[in-house]
Amino acid sequence: MVGHEVLSILAERLFPADEVIALASRNSLGREVSYGDKTLKCRDLDQFDFAGTDLAIFAAGGDISEKYAPLAAKAGCIVIDNSSKFRLDPDVPLIIPEVNAAAVDGYAKRNIIANPNCSTAQLLVVLKPLHDRAKIKRVVVATYQSVSGAGKEAADELFTQTKGIFVNDEPSPEKFTKQIAFNVIPHIDVFLDDGSTKEEFKMVAETKKILDPTIKLTATAVRVPVFVGHAEAVNIEFEEPLDDEEARAILREAPGCLVVDKREDGGYVTPVECVGDFATFISRIRTDSTVENGLNLWVVSDNLRKGAALNAVQIAELLVNRGHVKAGDSA
Structure with a gap:
């Protein structure tokens, strides 16, 4: 599903x-x-130079990335990987262009750049401008993630x-552990020893790597019965005062963000x-009066x-704009 979307966005942009x-x-050969407006015939990954x-x-998932990304990188090709395989590798930049664009210059260590988890990406685009203004101490987030995040079979x-x-x-669950239709499942990816799931761990670890290691x-x-679109209920505690009006104004100017917040x-x-x-x-930007310097948000x-x-694709554009890759002719 992501591969089709990549092709669509490359053409759109x-x-x-x-x-x-x-x-x-x-x-899938052929x-x-x-x-x-073009049609591409799939070529064989195994035979491609x-x-x-x-x-x-x-x-195409972590197993494919683990095997083929290093081969592509060794051949001199810069790899942008959507899987979780390389995200926490200290020699691989983990990039959200609106948040840490300059870190992309570190790609040369392995010729690989990692794309963050989908939930992390949308969260940090929002947190970054607020963190720059008032320094975030702690974040509590509940995600409501669509089934497309688990692929076409889901x-x-x-x-x-x-x-x-x-x-x-x-209902006969196969991809999910329980019925997903007309239900919600508080379980994404495998469970870890501390009771959290790997999806939850990813959000914690990636936030620290991309934005600030001091953020808790x-x-x-x-998982919710929605086909496309992730939502997040976010509670933020800041070191400095930041009210809802100022937060709203900051986010209206933030790259990649669009505020739609009418109290009606x-x-x-x-x-x-x-x-x-x-x-x-x-949306739903409002002060949390239960903690000092608290704010609530709804992010979609x-x-x-x-x-x-x-x-x-934005990472690819970043590589072109920063001179790491020469622009072609939009063929």
Whole structure:
């Protein structure tokens, strides 16, 4: 799903490439995918020579990245990887262009750049400008993550279960641990020894690497029966005073952010409204009076876009803009 979205965004943003090549497993050899008004035939990843290729965007999971990303990097190709495989490697930059663009210059150590977790990406785009103003001490976040974050099979399972319930078919969970239709599941990825899940751990560790290692963050990651679009309820505690009016003004000017915050019926953004949009939307901005210097936010973004594909393309654009990759002719 992310791979298709990458191709779509490259075309939409007129990325300056002389040539774009779609790679897949041998099982998908010859399969056609859309790139703007063109059609690309998938080529065999196993047989592809990355020498002479400037950039490779990987969106095929950790196992594929583990095997092929180092091969591409060794051939001189800069890899932008969407999996979690390299995110916490100290020699691999973990990049959100609106947050830590300068860190991309460290790519040369391994020729690999990591894309953050989808939930981390939309969260830190919002936290960064607020942290610059009032320094964040602690964040408590509950995520409401759509099934597309778990891939096409997960989206198919939601569709099948939803349809089946209306004709009294018993839901049969396969991709998820429990019924996802008309339900929420407080479990994403595997459980760790401390009781958290790996998804929750990713948000903690990636926030420290990308934004500030002193920030304390605790997360509860929940899968919800929504096809596309992640939402987050965010509680922030700052070192310095920051009221809701100033926070609203800061976020209105922040790159990648769009504030929609009217204190009335419908004066906020929900996941279904963010689909296909590049922005991260912020609503329900309000002071938390239970702690000193506290703030509450509601954050929504298209997880296939900003959470994965768009961020990867923005990293590619960053490499071009900073002179690490020569621009082509938008072929």
